[in-house]
Amino acid sequence: MDRFGVRNLALIPSWECDIACHHCVFNSSPRTKGRLDLVQALQFIDELIGCSSIEIVTISGGEVFVDHDYVLAVAQHCAKRPVNFRIVTNASFAVSDEAATAQLLPLCDAGLHSICVSWDRFHETFISAERVKTAIRTCRRLGITVEMTCVVSRESRIEDALAALEEEGYELRVVQVKALPIGRGAKKLKPESLFPASYWERGRACRSDFDTIAIVRDGTVYPCCAVGGFTDAIALGRYPNESAAGLLARRRDSFKWSMLAARGPTQLMSCASAEELAAVGADPASHDCVNCHRLFSSGLGATLVDRAKSEVDETAMRLMKLSGVA
Numbered sequence: 608m609d610r611f612g613v614r615n616l617a618l619i620p621s622w623e624c625d626i627a628c629h630h631c632v633f634n635s636s637p638r639t640k641g642r643l644d645l646v647q648a649l650q651f652i653d654e655l656i657g658c659s660s661i662e663i664v665t666i667s668g669g670e671v672f673v674d675h676d677y678v679l680a681v682a683q684h685c686a687k688r689p690v691n692f693r694i695v696t697n698a699s700f701a702v703s704d705e706a707a708t709a710q711l712l713p714l715c716d717a718g719l720h721s722i723c724v725s726w727d728r729f730h731e732t733f734i735s736a737e738r739v740k741t742a743i744r745t746c747r748r749l750g751i752t753v754e755m756t757c758v759v760s761r762e763s764r765i766e767d768a769l770a771a772l773e774e775e776g777y778e779l780r781v782v783q784v785k786a787l788p789i790g791r792g793a794k795k796l797k798p799e800s801l802f803p804a805s806y807w808e809r810g811r812a813c814r815s816d817f818d819t820i821a822i823v824r825d826g827t828v829y830p831c832c833a834v835g836g837f838t839d840a841i842a843l844g845r846y847p848n849e850s851a852a853g854l855l856a857r858r859r860d861s862f863k864w865s866m867l868a869a870r871g872p873t874q875l876m877s878c879a880s881a882e883e884l885a886a887v888g889a890d891p892a893s894h895d896c897v898n899c900h901r902l903f904s905s906g907l908g909a910t911l912v913d914r915a916k917s918e919v920d921e922t923a924m925r926l927m928k929l930s931g932v933a
């Protein structure tokens with residue numbers, strides 16, 4: 608039993624995208640090639656169904672409609688299993704009602720549960736409001752649940768995005784996500800345009816984000832699907848070299864991931880000096896996942912995990928001595 612309760616699989620078979628947004632945390636672009644083998648992806652889904660309480664498979668990227676056959680195969684696979692299938696897209700496929708219908712109808716027939724369109728000022732540089740309206744209209748006509756994710760900054764406002772969608776902006780569920788200084792966003796976005804981290808984005812345990820596990824194009828599996836999480840040093844391992852059950856067991860039982868789940872990266876930061884944190888750009892006032900990314904991509908995270916583990920071991924030893932066990 609997985610005590611962090613996996614409910615979602617984020618299947619990210621490729622970072623390839625037909626556009627290259629300035630805020631993209633994955634550095635996706637048309638030049639980014641490589642795709643997770645389809646058979647491996649389907650096997651991973653089945654293994655996860657067998658060893659977790661997974662309910663939803665969400666395919667994202669990159670742009671998933673770059674390879675429609677792949678998406679359709681995953682949808683058809685999920686339709687025969689007790690999981691819902693969801694797609695995240697930039698809606699570039701919706702060049703006309705006919706084109707959008709041709710893409711979505713087979714997926715609808717395969718039981719597609721819902722579509723999330725990512726659109727905001729950053730995407731608008733490449734994808735017109737007209738295309739997004741066409742995608743939303745086609746989903747609504749076909750009976751596919753549609754929602755939108757809007758990446759916001761001082762220059763990318765949710766109200767502007769909704770106004771641009773006119774009629775299609777009504778009764779649309781929209782989730783706002785703050786643009787973060789990670790990936791291409793770290794190079795292209797002006798720091799002053801970013802919203803500061805809210806109080807609840809600092810000092811959190813990762814437990815709620817651990818309801819999702821992610822697999823990417825080379826089979827690497829990550830413990831969450833948060834934007835800071837695609838950092839080599841917190842990867843659980845690689846599928847199929849290790850089984851889905853083995854990777855989940857590692858996340859559940861190993862100190863690093865248990866500690867992140869229970870206490871989050873702030874606990875690690877308490878084991879570092881102010882100079883060490885400043886050297887890697889980690890700051891208690893920043894978003895937890897930004898700090899996590901900076902700690903683990905710099906190597907400091909691994910050092911801090913060792914220090915935190917030593918402190919826990921020493922405390923356990925003291926308690927055992929006090930109770931006469933040791």
Ligand code: SF4
Binds near residue numbers: 625627630631668697
């Ligand atoms: S943010 Fe989405 S649509 Fe934009 S480049 Fe990245 S993956 Fe592509």
Ligand code: SF4
Binds near residue numbers: 813832835836
């Ligand atoms: S802090 Fe790190 S481990 Fe926790 S949810 Fe964010 S990226 Fe994932």
